[in-house]
Every structure is written in structure tokens, then in C-alpha cells.
Amino acid sequence: MLIGRDEDVSRLQAAITGGRLAPGALRLVRLEGPIGAGKTALLSRVLAEAPGRVLATRADRMFSSGPLAAARVLLESLLHESLARLVEGAGPAQLARACIQALGEEPVTIAVDDAQWLDPSSEEFFAAFLTAPARAPRVLVLAHRPHQEPAAVLRAARRAGASDEHLVVGALPETAIRTLAEGLPPHQARAVAASADGNPLFAHVLISAFQRHPEARDVSDVLDLARLGPGAGLAAAVADDIRSLPDSARTVLRGIAVLGRLDLPGLRAVTGLDPDPVRAALEVLQRHGLLAVTSTEALHPVIRAGVYQDIPRDWAVQAHRIAAAQPGLDPLERAEHLAFLREHASDDEVGELVTAARQALGAAPATARRWLEPASAHRRCPALELVLARAEMMCGDTARAIERLRSLATRSEHAGEARVLLAHGLRMSGKPDEASALLHDPGDENVDPALLMERVALASLVEEPVPEDLLVRLAAEGRRYTLAAAAFRTISLLVSGRVPLAREAFTGVLEGLHELPPEELRDVLDAAAAAVWSGYILDHTPAAIRLGTRALRTARHFGRTTLLANLGAALAFALIPAGRLEDADAAAEQAVEDAGRAGTADLIGMARTAQALSALWRRDESLMRLRLEQLREAPLPSVLWWRRTVLSSRARTAALVGEAEPYAFTPGPADGTAPLRYADAATISFLAGDPATGVRLAQEGLALADAGGLESQGALLRTTLGEALLRGGQDPATARSLLAQARESYEQLAMPYPARRAAAGQEEAERLVRDSAAGRLTPRELEVARLVAEGLSNQDIAERLVISRRTAEEHVSKVLRKLGASSRVAVARMLPQP
Incomplete structure (x- = not known):
């Protein structure tokens, strides 16, 4: 029973359950109140009676700032996998979308207590959970202190159009x-x-x-x-209450503060007490009102903080070490305890921290950094320094990471990897020349393959071909590097427009890279990204999707976070032709987040371009407008062929929604995606009322596509040209032929959305051809043509119309000639439907 809170209970119940939510609808409930006001107890009471699925969690400023700590309950409940496994393969936004899919249409109420302490990755998770498309009605309850609601979550709720209920838990009346x-x-x-x-x-x-x-x-x-003094009364009262406890109760209270939960075996291990004294101590704590009465916390945060501050350092170190060794904890939970050891951590414990930090990097780089920085201050461990540098880069502190890596790059057994990562950091800092100089060492014939990989990857991003001697040296380092060299050679040939040679070099690359063991794929992820881009351009979509998906998982697992955005953007482009538009949007959105986190801004524009293309195939004009604004806000890539793609796509999308966008099309260079830019330019010309220029551009682009065997790009240009001919009312027969060819290509390539678009155009063209043909026939000839279409012979027609056989033959001959039909069967296709 909550004394004095009957009205608050009713208000909160009404806010959470009042009114039926439509599928996909979203309601945000903010429960605001000062520390000690009883928000947790109020929330627990109402949630216990709430209908449907209810998931309750809480944030904790002291010990639960691990990766997705406040979202753990949701993730493990909905996805049926441990958090440690989940964060290896996906970031917060991806996991949020997976939870949305797992919910299906089931309504859910999610409550987050102490939301003012959400860790960054959990805040990112809940923001994505609110904005992702969903079928399930969702209610999100945030309990927080005054004016301390998580801003990113609140912005996301407003952006998603959520209804917003704001309840304030006030002071209890004096009577209560x-x-x-x-x-x-x-x-x-x-x-x-x-x-x-x-x-x-x-x-x-x-x-x-x-x-x-x-x-x-x-x-x-x-x-x-x-x-x-003012405001100190609560803390002082709590401290006085704790000092009054028997020694055993104080020891158990310390154990709970360390563990963060009521766990009898854990308390016995941490405190060294037998079961009976532990139980007796818990009864004392309960009588004093120091134990929480809810399922989401063991101690009120004020009590826990007060207890922990008074724990002797040696006792805390030993307690955390014992807690980390308790059975049932996953690596992330153990790392939370090991991080408190600081200078007291052993080499093995530091190694365990580094392993956990690698797992956490993709989802929560700030957590990985927090775990490792104290240990880094007390011992020199190259493996730790490397992971810490990656975390610093992902947190936006590239300058600090570069400083750390400069010393690593000249010593230790990890020097090669450090140089590669340092080159990444220099590229991210706008210093590509320094990155190239760092990697270039012509006198070293035994250079580390990782350095060769980075040099080749850097060279592949410029317009000039990758030096063949580098590719030869890379290919000599073993099978995975042979495949990597072939992938880089392919993308280099595509960038320079030598498509047939690129196709030849690409044979077996996607499949070979996909079959590599994870530890080998990890070493050639740059090449995997190049292969996915090449697979998209060369119409190897299914294999590109398989490799892109596996490479992304591998990059997250091994902490190769600077490559995530490139892999994600390439995968998004590959998913679109396969008709997996929702998956493509999700991959692109994650790529934007990864690019922002890792400082690889070039990929933001490419990811937004993929989303604009997805909106185009959906034929959703409002979504196209939104995506256009996002594309305009994205930084323009410095990589030239990416830059051309973004500018071209932006101008096309603007034209399709009737907006002006400055754009000057230039024909060259004729790289592997040039036909797409011709299609964009032709579309812009057609919509601007310049059909002559549009036809010319479409024909020139089609010649390029056909010469390179770029079937999907050729199909797009045939569709663009055919639709333009239909809009202008010109030559429906030619339009029909173009659209029929495009449809056939799309169907063979299993590209459902463009195939449907081409099919619709083809049907319209056939109708126009029939109408045009019928207009050339006299009423009598039209009557004869319909009988021919029914399959009647000349004799049958003569009998039906009561005319001579010879007259019937003359009519049929004229019908075939006027329609331009080569056979009697073709007549049926050329007549309008009755």
C-alpha cells in the first residue's frame, strides 16, 4: 500500500493504460520527481497491474554504465540471447530494430527507472526504439529527477510523433x-x-x-x-542510519552495494559470512527500511552511494574481485567489477578487461574507454592501448588516439596494427598525405600485410588505379590477401571504367571472402567492403549481401569500428535491388551512426543516398522529401566517385519532388557507375521539360551500360527512356520494347521493385499501341480484327459476317498490314480491350 499516493496511482494508471493505442502508435509517459519522492515504488505498483507485456528496467550511475546496461532486460527478453553475444554483432540502433521486429504486433509497456542516468548506448537504443517503424503499440515510461530527462530519448519521441504525458510526483501531504x-x-x-x-x-x-x-x-x-546545511539532511540521515547497524548488517549492506542485487550466494562470497548471519543481517536491513521493495533495485541510489563511499578501498577491491568471479556472469558484467580494481588488477584481469572492451566497442565505445583508462594509467600494455585508441576514436577524441598510437607504432609487437590504426586516424583527421607517408616504406620488402592492406585501401579511394606492384605484393601473402588483392583490383578497374576487366578480376571473390574463417576475414575487411561495392555495381547482389552481412558482424566482433560505416553503406546499396528496402534503410541508418561515431564522414552521404533510393522505389513522395533533407544535411564525400554519386542522387531526388537543386552534369569519367548518373541526368532533363536532352543522355548512358555488360544499369536507363517516351506520347511501340527488355532484365536479376515499375510502364505502352493501332482500322476492319483475335479462320469469319471467303481474306490482309502484325496471333496483343 502506498500511503498518500492514491491520486498519483490513478493518474499514472490513466497515463499508461488510458485509451486504446493503434498499431504502431507510441505513447511517452514522463514520471518526474525529486530524489526520495517514491517514484520507484509508485511505478512498481502501477506496472504490477498494467495489462499486456510489461518490461521494467533501470539505469544506475554507479555500476550499470556498461554497454546497453539499461536495455539489457529488453534485449535478453525479446531476442533470447545474452547481451554479451548481442553486442558483438550489432549496434544499439540495430538491436532496437530487432526488438521491434521481435514484438511483432504485441502491445508492450516499457518502464525505465532513474532514466536520468541512462548510459550513452542505452540512450541511443531507446531513441532508435522510438523512431523505428513498428506494428506494436508501445508505451515508454521514463521515471527521472526534475529537469533531468534523457534529452536524446525525448527528442526521438517528439520526432516519432509520440503522445506525451508528463506527471510530477509531489510532496506527500503532512497527514500521510x-x-x-x-x-x-x-x-x-x-x-x-x-x-x-x-x-x-x-x-x-x-x-x-x-x-x-x-x-x-x-x-x-x-x-x-x-x-x-540545506539539502544535506537526507544523506546525513542515511549515513546515521547505516552507522547504527550491527557490524554484520553493515558488511552485508556493503556487499549489496558492490553486487548491485540481492544475491545470497554472492553475498556469502563477498562478505565471507555464513548463510544464517547473512539472512539475519537482511532482516535487520529490512526493519531499518534500507532495502528497496521493488524488483528493479536492491538499494535506493542514495543509500547505495552512501554505503559505497564509506567502504575501505582494500575491502572494495577484494569484494569486486570476488564478485567478478561469481558463476553466471557474462564477460560484460565481470568487466564492470574488474574496472574497479584499477592499479590492483593483475595481468590476467587486465587481459579479461581488454577482451570485454573489444566486445563492447561496437555498441558502447564510451564504456570500453571507461573500463580501460584506469588500467592504462598504471601499466603499459600494447593490446590495451590499441583497444583504448579505437575507443577514443569512436568517442570523437581522435587527437588523443593519434597521440597514443604514435608511440605504439614505433615499438611493441603490435606496431603494424598500430600504424594501420594511426593511418585511419590521420585519414579521419583530414591528413591523407601523412597517412600515406606513414604507410609508404619502399625499402621494406617484408612489410606487414596489414600495412600493405591499408596502403592499398588508401589508394583505392582516389581516382587513379591502385599500383599493380602493391597488389602483387599483397597477393603473395596468402589466400586471404590474394582475395583481397582481387577485390581491390576490381574496384580500381571499376573506378577507371574498365568494366569487362573488372568483371574478370572479380571471379570468385565474393564467395572466397565469405568462406574465410572469422580471424582471416578480420584482416581483410577493407577488401570485403570493396567487394560488396563491386558486387552491387556488377549485379552480384545475393552474394554481396551475404558477404556484407558477415563482414559487418566480424567487424563488430573484432572491434574494427572504423570500417563499419563503409560496410554498412555498401550493404544498404546491395539490399535495395533485392527488394529488402526496410533492411536497407536500417543498414544505412546504422552506417550513419557508425560514421558519426568513428569520424568517417564520407560515408554519411552515401548511406543517405541509399535511403533516398529506397524512398524512390517505394514511390513515397513524403519520405523522399524527408530523405532529400537528410541528404542535403550530409557532408559531401571527399572521395570523388562517392561525391559524384551523392550530388547526382540529390539532384534527381529534388527533381522528382518538384524542387530545384543546382546540378551540372559532366559526362566523365566513365566509371562503373556512370550509367546511373546518366539516368539521373536524363530524369532531371525530362522533368525540367527538356525531352531532347533527356533522350540523348539516356541513349548515351545506355550505350555505356551495354558496353560494360552492366545489366541493371542498362535496365534503369531503358525504363527511364521508355517512361519518357510514354509521357511525351511518342512512339509507344519503342517504349513498349524498351520497358519489356528492362522488365526481363530485372526479373532475371530478382529485382522486384524496378521489375514492377517496368511492368506497369510496359502495360501502359501496350495499351497505347493497341489504341493507336485500332485507330487506323475502319469499323469493318476492327470487327474482322476482333474475330481474328478470337482465333477464327477466314472461312469462320466469312460465315459469321455473311460475306464471301475472298472478302474475308482481303479484310484480314488489310488488318495485318495496317497493324504491322507479323501473324494472326499478334493481332490480339495489338487491340484495345473491349
Whole structure:
């Protein structure tokens, strides 16, 4: 029973359950109140009676700032996998979308207590959970302190159009405080009511203090509030309550503060007490009101913080070490305890921290950094320094990462990897020349393959062909590097427009890279990204999707976070031709997030371009407008062929929604995606009322596509040209032929959306051809043509129309000639439907 909170209970129940939510609808409920006001108890009471699926979690500023700590309950409940496994293969936004899919249409209420302490990755998760397309009605309840709601989650809710209920938990009335203090003498009950200021937690600890000091007349007899000053009363009362406990109860309280949960085996291990003393201590803590009464927390945050601050350092180190060794903890939970050891961590414990940090990098780089920085300050461990540098890059502190890597790159067994990562950092900092100089060492014939990989990857991003000597040297380093060299050679040939040679070089690359063991694929992920881009351009879509998906998982697993955006953007482009538009949007959105986190801004524009293309195939004009704005806000890539793609796509999307966009099309260079830019330019010309230029551009682009055997790009240009001919009312027969060829190509390539578009155009062209043909026939000839279409012979026609056979033959001959039909069967296709 919650004394004095009946009205608050009713208001919160109405906010959470009032009114039926439509599929996909979203409701945000903010429960705001000061520390100790009883938000947690109120929330627990209402959630216990809420209908449907309810998932409750909480944030914790002290010990739960690990990767997706506040989202763990949701993730593991909905996805049926441990968090440690989940974060290896996906980032927060991807996991949020996976949870949305797992929900299906099932309504859900999700409550986040102490939301002001959401860790960054959990905040990113909940923001994505709110904005992702969903079928399930969702209610998200955030309980937080005044004016401390998580801003990113609130912005996401507003962006998603959520209804917003804001409830404030105020002070308890004095009558309710007196009810809580009923067991005290009247003068003490009055003192509690006067000092608690309506705060139930403060009231409880004051009551406990008076129970220990029955002789006290007022609060000043048990607590020197005047000396402590305003706002310190609650903490002081809690500290006084803790000091009054028996030694065993204080020890158990410390154990709970370390563990963060009520776990009897864990408490026995951490405290060294037998079961009976532990149980007895828990009863004492319960009588003092120090244990929480909800399922989401063991101690109120104020109590936990007060307890932990008074734990001797040596005791805390030993307790965290024992806690980390408890069975049932996953690597991320163990790392949370090991991070508290700081300079006391052993080499093995540091190694375990590094392993966990690698797992956490993709989802929560800030957590990985927090775990490793204290250990880094006390010992020099190259493996730790490398992971810490990756985390710093992902947190946006590239300058600090570069400083750390410069020293690593000249010593230790990890020097090669450090140089590669340093080159990445220099590229991200706008210093490609310095990155190239760092990697270029012509006198070293035994250069590390990783350095060769980075040099080739850097060279593949410019317009000039990758030096063949580098590719030969790379290919000599073993099978995975042979495949990598072939992938880089392919993309280099595509960039320079030598498509047939690129196709030849690409044979077996996608399949070979996909079959590599994870430890080998990890070493050639740059090449895997090049292969996925090449697969998209050369119409090897299914294999490109398989490799892109596996390469992304591998990059996350091994902490290769600077490559995530490139792999994600390439995968998004490959998913679109396969008709997997939702998956493509999700991959592109994750690529944007990864690019922002890792500082690889070039990929933001490419990912947004993929989303604009997805909106085009959906034929959703409002979505196209949104994607156009996002594309305009994206930084223009410095890589030239990416830059041309972004500018071309932006101008095409603007033209399709009727907006002006400055764009000057230039024919060259004729790289592997040039036909796509011709298609964009032709579309822009057609929509601008310049059909002659549009036809010319489409024909020139089609010649390029056909010469390179770029079937999907050729199909797009045939579709563009055919639709333009139909809009202009010109030559429907030619339009029909173009659209029929495009449809056949799309169907063979299993590209459903463009195939449907071509089919619709083909049907329209056939209707126009029929109408045009019918207009050339006399009424009698049209009558004869319909009989021919029905399959009647000349003799049958003569009998039906009561004319001579010879007259029937003459009519049929004229029909075939006027329609340009080569056979009687073709007549049926050329007539309008009756």
C-alpha cells in the first residue's frame, strides 16, 4: 500500500493504460520527481497491474554504465540471447530494430527507472526504439529527477510523433507523513512531518533514527541539520542510519552495494559470512527500511552511494574481485567489477578487461574507454592501448588516439596494427598525405600485410588505379590477401571504367571472402567492403549481401569500428535491388551512426543516398522529401566517385519532388557507375521539360551500360527512356520494347521493385499501341480484327459476317498490314480491350 499516493496511482494508471493505442502508435509517459519522492515504488505498483507485456528496467550511475546496461532486460527478453553475444554483432540502433521486429504486433509497456542516468548506448537504443517503424503499440515510461530527462530519448519521441504525458510526483501531504510515523510518540511524529518536507524516504530514515533514540525530542537531537546545511539532511540521515547497524548488517549492506542485487550466494562470497548471519543481517536491513521493495533495485541510489563511499578501498577491491568471479556472469558484467580494481588488477584481469572492451566497442565505445583508462594509467600494455585508441576514436577524441598510437607504432609487437590504426586516424583527421607517408616504406620488402592492406585501401579511394606492384605484393601473402588483392583490383578497374576487366578480376571473390574463417576475414575487411561495392555495381547482389552481412558482424566482433560505416553503406546499396528496402534503410541508418561515431564522414552521404533510393522505389513522395533533407544535411564525400554519386542522387531526388537543386552534369569519367548518373541526368532533363536532352543522355548512358555488360544499369536507363517516351506520347511501340527488355532484365536479376515499375510502364505502352493501332482500322476492319483475335479462320469469319471467303481474306490482309502484325496471333496483343 502506498500511503498518500492514491491520486498519483490513478493518474499514472490513466497515463499508461488510458485509451486504446493503434498499431504502431507510441505513447511517452514522463514520471518526474525529486530524489526520495517514491517514484520507484509508485511505478512498481502501477506496472504490477498494467495489462499486456510489461518490461521494467533501470539505469544506475554507479555500476550499470556498461554497454546497453539499461536495455539489457529488453534485449535478453525479446531476442533470447545474452547481451554479451548481442553486442558483438550489432549496434544499439540495430538491436532496437530487432526488438521491434521481435514484438511483432504485441502491445508492450516499457518502464525505465532513474532514466536520468541512462548510459550513452542505452540512450541511443531507446531513441532508435522510438523512431523505428513498428506494428506494436508501445508505451515508454521514463521515471527521472526534475529537469533531468534523457534529452536524446525525448527528442526521438517528439520526432516519432509520440503522445506525451508528463506527471510530477509531489510532496506527500503532512497527514500521510504522520500516518507513516504512527508508531512514534506524537512529538516525534510531528518532528518527522515538519522535517521530512513531504519526502517519504527522508521520513522513513528519520523514523528509524527516532526508533533508535526514543528519548529524543526533535530531529536536532538525532541529526545536526543546521550544521550540515540545506539539502544535506537526507544523506546525513542515511549515513546515521547505516552507522547504527550491527557490524554484520553493515558488511552485508556493503556487499549489496558492490553486487548491485540481492544475491545470497554472492553475498556469502563477498562478505565471507555464513548463510544464517547473512539472512539475519537482511532482516535487520529490512526493519531499518534500507532495502528497496521493488524488483528493479536492491538499494535506493542514495543509500547505495552512501554505503559505497564509506567502504575501505582494500575491502572494495577484494569484494569486486570476488564478485567478478561469481558463476553466471557474462564477460560484460565481470568487466564492470574488474574496472574497479584499477592499479590492483593483475595481468590476467587486465587481459579479461581488454577482451570485454573489444566486445563492447561496437555498441558502447564510451564504456570500453571507461573500463580501460584506469588500467592504462598504471601499466603499459600494447593490446590495451590499441583497444583504448579505437575507443577514443569512436568517442570523437581522435587527437588523443593519434597521440597514443604514435608511440605504439614505433615499438611493441603490435606496431603494424598500430600504424594501420594511426593511418585511419590521420585519414579521419583530414591528413591523407601523412597517412600515406606513414604507410609508404619502399625499402621494406617484408612489410606487414596489414600495412600493405591499408596502403592499398588508401589508394583505392582516389581516382587513379591502385599500383599493380602493391597488389602483387599483397597477393603473395596468402589466400586471404590474394582475395583481397582481387577485390581491390576490381574496384580500381571499376573506378577507371574498365568494366569487362573488372568483371574478370572479380571471379570468385565474393564467395572466397565469405568462406574465410572469422580471424582471416578480420584482416581483410577493407577488401570485403570493396567487394560488396563491386558486387552491387556488377549485379552480384545475393552474394554481396551475404558477404556484407558477415563482414559487418566480424567487424563488430573484432572491434574494427572504423570500417563499419563503409560496410554498412555498401550493404544498404546491395539490399535495395533485392527488394529488402526496410533492411536497407536500417543498414544505412546504422552506417550513419557508425560514421558519426568513428569520424568517417564520407560515408554519411552515401548511406543517405541509399535511403533516398529506397524512398524512390517505394514511390513515397513524403519520405523522399524527408530523405532529400537528410541528404542535403550530409557532408559531401571527399572521395570523388562517392561525391559524384551523392550530388547526382540529390539532384534527381529534388527533381522528382518538384524542387530545384543546382546540378551540372559532366559526362566523365566513365566509371562503373556512370550509367546511373546518366539516368539521373536524363530524369532531371525530362522533368525540367527538356525531352531532347533527356533522350540523348539516356541513349548515351545506355550505350555505356551495354558496353560494360552492366545489366541493371542498362535496365534503369531503358525504363527511364521508355517512361519518357510514354509521357511525351511518342512512339509507344519503342517504349513498349524498351520497358519489356528492362522488365526481363530485372526479373532475371530478382529485382522486384524496378521489375514492377517496368511492368506497369510496359502495360501502359501496350495499351497505347493497341489504341493507336485500332485507330487506323475502319469499323469493318476492327470487327474482322476482333474475330481474328478470337482465333477464327477466314472461312469462320466469312460465315459469321455473311460475306464471301475472298472478302474475308482481303479484310484480314488489310488488318495485318495496317497493324504491322507479323501473324494472326499478334493481332490480339495489338487491340484495345473491349
